[in-house]
Amino acid sequence: MKRLFVLSACLLLLAACGGGQVRRISEPTASIQQLTVGEDGNWSIELRLQNYSSIPMRFEGLRLDLAIAGTAAGTLDATPALQIGGESVDIKTLELVPSAQARLAIADALAAGRGVPYVLEGTITAAPTDRGSAREYRVRRPGSLTPAPGLPGVLR
DSSP states (O other), rough: OHHHHHHHHHHHHHHHHHHHOOOOOOOEEEEEEEEETTTTTTTEEEEEEEOOSOOEEEEEEEEEEEETTTEEEEEEEEHHHEEOOOOOOEEEEEEEEEOOHHHHHHHHHHHTTOOEEEEEEEEEEESSSOOOEEEEEEEEEEEEEOOTTOOTTTTO
């Protein structure tokens, strides 16, 4: 009986040791949180970077082509140097000189008070903060922006 108790206690102790954090690395993504049209017609874009991994990740680079209403607007190219916690988000503000067609599409949406579709497509370079080399993740993210009430020149 005593041996059975000791064996059971040992097995219980072993089972308790296996409950560490699961390291799950998932593809990150990006979306536009806000687009602000400046007085000069250029855009300030608040890019929302999402870490879906269960562990913190270093976001080392991104290169995303932006299309607005089906027309090429330009490329968002940056080295954000951000560490984003597991299953968390951070924002990186980027400046863009948009194409003439994209500038007109945004101006038309703002004047009409209606939304406009967009697509981000390219790569995000990221790696676990505790080790490992960076890897490029492919991103294709459609979305839409609508004028923000009471904020002229702002779409969210």
